[in-house]
Amino acid sequence: MKSTNLSIFFDSPIKAENAGLFVMTQEGRHPKRIIDSFELIFVISGVLKIGEEGQDFAVGKNQYLILWPKRWHYGIADYERGLNFYWLHFVVEDIQKTNGNSVLNIPRFGTVPHPESLIELFRRFLDEQESGCNFTVEKDLLALLLLCEAGRPILYSEEIGQATILVERVRTYIITHLDKPLSRAVIARRLSCNPDYLGRVVQRICHKSITALINDFRIKRAAQLLVESNSSVEEISDICGYADVRYFRCQFKKRKGMTPTQYRKLFTKTHVNTC
Numbered sequence: 001m002k003s004t005n006l007s008i009f010f011d012s013p014i015k016a017e018n019a020g021l022f023v024m025t026q027e028g029r030h031p032k033r034i035i036d037s038f039e040l041i042f043v044i045s046g047v048l049k050i051g052e053e054g055q056d057f058a059v060g061k062n063q064y065l066i067l068w069p070k071r072w073h074y075g076i077a078d079y080e081r082g083l084n085f086y087w088l089h090f091v092v093e094d095i096q097k098t099n100g101n102s103v104l105n106i107p108r109f110g111t112v113p114h115p116e117s118l119i120e121l122f123r124r125f126l127d128e129q130e131s132g133c134n135f136t137v138e139k140d141l142l143a144l145l146l147l148c149e150a151g152r153p154i155l156y157s158e159e160i161g162q163a164t165i166l167v168e169r170v171r172t173y174i175i176t177h178l179d180k181p182l183s184r185a186v187i188a189r190r191l192s193c194n195p196d197y198l199g200r201v202v203q204r205i206c207h208k209s210i211t212a213l214i215n216d217f218r219i220k221r222a223a224q225l226l227v228e229s230n231s232s233v234e235e236i237s238d239i240c241g242y243a244d245v246r247y248f249r250c251q252f253k254k255r256k257g258m259t260p261t262q263y264r265k266l267f268t269k270t271h272v273n274t275c
Contacts, residue, residue, distance in 0.1 A: 052071055116224065178218055
């Protein structure tokens, strides 16, 4: 049987240019300049103090800012020690011709509700960029995903009410006790509520079980450690609360589609610029 490629014609209004990771290593401040593209800035540590045509911003950890093209932007204070941020330059084509039913509205400044997801997308973009391959369609799609993830609303409303607050308490407890034994019963006892009720609330709000939620957070932490530390897979498994490294590898591959070792190799390349 003759093999045939699937051809998909893709025309995105988002055209990605390039991206990078800024790491503050010496004194300085953001240059005063005008560029022809939009710039998405996402701060992962420290505070970036930057202005754009008379409007000043202090972009802190887990916050993002979108700078507009053909406008002056400039640093309003020297870089703080420990400042690190990702940046992405992109162009929006035919913005006036966009179908009103498919408009993506993104606040120009805000806090990212799930920063670990945005960081992973940036790492993927940088890895593709550093590969030297021509990945025009892929980088445009990744840029669109980056913008969607940055502008994702934090899901609080009166309708969700107390259930959302309870789920956030569950999430907080999991994140701060990843290395400890965790289960629905343990968390329910710590939060002074019925285990069955807690399980139903988490399922309704998160569309997954408490066990799945625990594994999600543990694997996200493991992915971060694989990229940012030299710890072995066995050490990371223990840090993230997995007593059985084989079970850890199984859960990691289930969520990431690759083994921990493959993940570490994939995301070791980053494009870093310093002041």
